[in-house]
Each structure stands twice: as C-alpha cells, then as structure tokens.
Amino acid sequence: MNPLPIVRASLARNPLTVILFTLLIALAVALGIAISVQERALRQGSARAADRFDLIVAAPGSQTDLLFSTVFLRPTAVELLPGQIVHQILNDKDARFVAPIAFGDSHRDSAVVGTTADFVTYLSNGLAEGQPFTSINQAVVGSLVDARVGDTLEISHGHADDLTDGSGDADSYDAGDHHDHDHTEGEAHDHHDHAHEDVTVTGRMKPTGTPWDHAVVVPVEYIWNAHVMGTGHAPGDTHIGPPWQADQMPGLPALVVKPDTIAAAYGLRSRYRTAQSTAFFPAETLVELYSVMGGATRVMSWLTLAAQVLVVTAILGGMLAVLDLQRQRFAVLRALGASAAYVFASVWIYVGTMILAGAVLGLPLGWAASAIATSVISNATGVQMTATLGWTELRMAATLLALGFALALVPAFRLYRASVVAGLR
Numbered sequence: 001m002n003p004l005p006i007v008r009a010s011l012a013r014n015p016l017t018v019i020l021f022t023l024l025i026a027l028a029v030a031l032g033i034a035i036s037v038q039e040r041a042l043r044q045g046s047a048r049a050a051d052r053f054d055l056i057v058a059a060p061g062s063q064t065d066l067l068f069s070t071v072f073l074r075p076t077a078v079e080l081l082p083g084q085i086v087h088q089i090l091n092d093k094d095a096r097f098v099a100p101i102a103f104g105d106s107h108r109d110s111a112v113v114g115t116t117a118d119f120v121t122y123l124s125n126g127l128a129e130g131q132p133f134t135s136i137n138q139a140v141v142g143s144l145v146d147a148r149v150g151d152t153l154e155i156s157h158g159h160a161d162d163l164t165d166g167s168g169d170a171d172s173y174d175a176g177d178h179h180d181h182d183h184t185e186g187e188a189h190d191h192h193d194h195a196h197e198d199v200t201v202t203g204r205m206k207p208t209g210t211p212w213d214h215a216v217v218v219p220v221e222y223i224w225n226a227h228v229m230g231t232g233h234a235p236g237d238t239h240i241g242p243p244w245q246a247d248q249m250p251g252l253p254a255l256v257v258k259p260d261t262i263a264a265a266y267g268l269r270s271r272y273r274t275a276q277s278t279a280f281f282p283a284e285t286l287v288e289l290y291s292v293m294g295g296a297t298r299v300m301s302w303l304t305l306a307a308q309v310l311v312v313t314a315i316l317g318g319m320l321a322v323l324d325l326q327r328q329r330f331a332v333l334r335a336l337g338a339s340a341a342y343v344f345a346s347v348w349i350y351v352g353t354m355i356l357a358g359a360v361l362g363l364p365l366g367w368a369a370s371a372i373a374t375s376v377i378s379n380a381t382g383v384q385m386t387a388t389l390g391w392t393e394l395r396m397a398a399t400l401l402a403l404g405f406a407l408a409l410v411p412a413f414r415l416y417r418a419s420v421v422a423g424l425r
Contacts, residue, residue, distance in 0.1 A: 003346040010350050018354055021315050025358025026365055028311040029400055032304040033366025033393045034373065040392070041374050043290055045385035046072075049210040050282040052123055055257040055265055057081065057089055057272045057279045066278075067285050070101050070254045072381065073111045073211040080251030085277050087246040089255050092271075094264040097122075099256045102223040107153045110145055112216045114223030116241050119256065120205065123212060130203030136221050136231070136240055139199040142213040143206060144382075151201045153216060155226070197226070209384030224250045305400075312355070312404050319351055320411050348405075348412035355404035359397045363389065 011018050050071050058066045059079035069076040090098045099119035105112040117132035120140050130149040133140055141147050199218055207213055219240040221231040229251075231237070232244035257279075259265035265281070272279035370387040378385050 003342055003349055006346045007349045007353065010346070011353065017318075021318065022354050022358045022361065024311055024315055025355055025404070026361035028308040029359050029362025029397055030366035030369055032308060032396050032400075033363060033389070034369040035304060036393050036396060037367060037370035037387050037389065038373050038377075040390065041370065041385040041387050042377070045209070045378070045383045046286055046289075047283070049208075049383050050286055053256050053282045054259060055268055055279060055281060056254055057257055057268075057277055058252075058254040060275070060278045063278070063280045063285045064289065066254060066280075067282050069103065070256070071210070071282055072383065073103065073113065073215060075111075078253045080253060081255070081277055083249035083251050084246065085272075086252050086255065087244065087249045089257065089272065090242065090244065092257075092268065094260055094268055096258045096260050098258070100220045100252050101254045101256055102220050102252055104253075105155050105157055105223065105226065107155055107216045110142070110214050110216050111211075112139075112155055112218060112223070113212075114218050114220035116220065118241075120203075120217050122258075124205035124208050126206060127203045128206045130201070133202050133217075133219055134240070136219050136225065136238065137197055137199050138202045139216050139218045140203040140205060141201055141217070142215045143204060143208070144213040145204075145216060147201050147216075149201050149203060152198045153201060154198050155216075155218075157226075197222075207384075211382030213384075214382050220252075308400050309403065312400070312407060315354075316351065316407050316410060319354075320414065344412045348408050351408035351411055352405050355401060355408060359401040359404070363393065363397055366393065 050067070053071050056066060056070055058070075059081045061078055065076045065078060068074040069078055086100070089095070090100070092098065097118060099115050099122075102114035103111060117134070117140075120132055121127060124143075127140065128143060130140070139153060141153075147153060199216070199222065205212070205217070221233070221240050225231050230248055231240075232249050233239065234245060234248065257268055259268055269279040269281065367387060367389050374385045374387045377383075
C-alpha cells in the first residue's frame, strides 16, 4: 500500500501545526547557518583587506593594534618609529618599495592618511579618475568618499571618532613627537592649535573592498607639516615623496614594506625586530586572530547544534502529542487491513516531511540573516564581505536532517507497537 495519501491527508488536517513546527526547525537550522557563513565572510574579507600589506614595520607595541590602525584604519594610539630607523628602512636594499603610513587627522567621518602617491596607485591598482597628488596640499580620495575631483576638503585634527566624542586629542602623534623633535612650550602649544590647510582632491581610487575606500589620502609630508614636524626635506624644498633627508626625517606610526622575494621578507622581518622597532606579517597576525575567533566559533557551533537538537526533540515531543490524538485513525487503518509497517512508514514520512521542509527552508533563511549581518558589519568597518553558502553549511543542514530523521523513528515506532484494540477505545 502507498502511504503518501495518508501523509498528505495528515499534513492537510493540521496545517497551522505543520507550518509552526516547520518554521521552528527552519529557524534552528538558520541560526547555525548564519554563524558559519558570517565567520567565513569575516575571515575572507579581512584577509583580502590585508592582502597588499606584505610586511609592516613600526615601533614596538601590540601587533593587533598596529594591524587595525594601518590596514583597517581604526583609531589606535601608537608610538612613533624614530626618524633614523624610518630612513634606514626606506633605503633598505631588500625592499622593492617602502611606503610611509601616517595618520591622526580626519575629514568628516573619513580618516586622513599620509603616504606616497606610488602606494596609492599600488593599493588600488591605479586610479578610477583624476591623477595622483603632486603637491603637499593635494589629496586622493577613496572610492566611497563623498567628494569629487576638484573639491576642496577641510582637514580636522584628531580622528573622526574622537571628534564625535568631543575629545579630539587622540592624535597618534601626540604621544610620539618627542622621539624626533624637541619643542619649546610655545611650539607645543602651536602643535595643538596649528590650523590644518585645506586640500584639493586630484583623484579617486578604485574600489579596494577595504577601509581605505572611505579614506582621504594625502602626501605624508602634509601630516608631518600639519603636526609641526617638518617635511623630511630641507627647509624651502617643496617637493613631495622620496628621497628624504636622514637628518630631517620625522617619526612615523608605521611603514608598509614590499619585499623583493620571500627570503627577503623573512630577512627584513628579522632585521627590524629590535628594541626600537617591530616587524610582522599582517597575515600571521590575522591567523592568530582567526584561531581565537575560530575557537569561539566552534563553541558557538556546538551550542547552536545543542539548541537545534533540543528544538527538534521538543518538536517531536509535540508531534507525539498530536499523533496520540490521531491514534484512533491509525487503529482504524490497522483494523481495515493495513500492516504495522504501513503505519510506521506513514508516521515516519509525516514527521520527516516537516523536518526536511524545515532544513531546506533554513538554508536560505540562514544565508539571508548572514547577508544582513554582513552588510551591517561591512558598513561599520569598511571591509567588504560576501555571505555565501558552502559545503560546510550544507553538511550542517544534512547532519541536522539525518538526526531529525533518526528521532522521527520514535513516534513512528510508538504507533507501530500500539495495540489496535487500545486505539479503537
């Protein structure tokens, strides 16, 4: 006998109950899917953001802080690398190129970063429009900055977050100027009250999928000059970019180094791990962060799986109560000649259909939830992330589906063993 007509009739008899149980299973599946998809999107997005930062050299300090400030442009207080070491790194023969990175100022909600024109074109694989800056009061904007070529931008002292909070004093140079320059009391006062000159936008970067899409990039000399540290050139010399003079070299929060070879990369890292400087591969620091994040994700995954099992178990408990109300129908079937195996198959398919529908529905629900979370996180961090379903999520859904099918044997076996006489009472 074909059990499918009985299954269809049972599903149609209590549609609200079927829909409710299916949605509960779908939400349980979606929770695990969303966590898995979001964790992978965060890994991939952050790895892409750090892809062009081969080696970072900075003053000794937290590598995580340096990574967040240099790659992700998050406001972080860091010490300055002394000027003589900066000059040494800039002229290191094992480096294909070295880009100074200076920060501490802002334009509205955009970080203002000082570097070289070559690094700007390297970071975005050329410009989307306009041309690189060629003088100290010019700028190139990220792809998402609300400014056009030719606009004049007003630069403010301090990070955008600090200005919003009203503090305005968390400039990366405040803690580090004394490394390279001795100021008189009046000069120190000028340092904080020095009015930043406006800059003119000369170009726009191509999208990078990183926080640099929201940045205003200026010559490093602009940042130095705005903080009364000189320009790295002789007085009266107005050109920007290398070469800089060793005796005029200000300090820097960080330098990005592109080594000639893999061997040169490890050599540079070893050479600049000293008492005065630190060097690290951003990819290694990200791996350490991933390991911490991965541990937390595994704990969350196990907790989610436990919650899913509890949900399915609770649903099956509810199904036992529903099926108990229908046991007279199954007893009538047995009395009319249906075998116990037929009843068993009908009940198992009935319960399994709801579990299967919930698992299938949970996949797109989990992806949609992760896509929303990814969009929110991307807007907050500037790191482009994409929510995609993979084999991991399919295995998660399949595992819960198999477990649900196994648990569905419980109500099926219970009605299989039920007495026909007892069911007809």
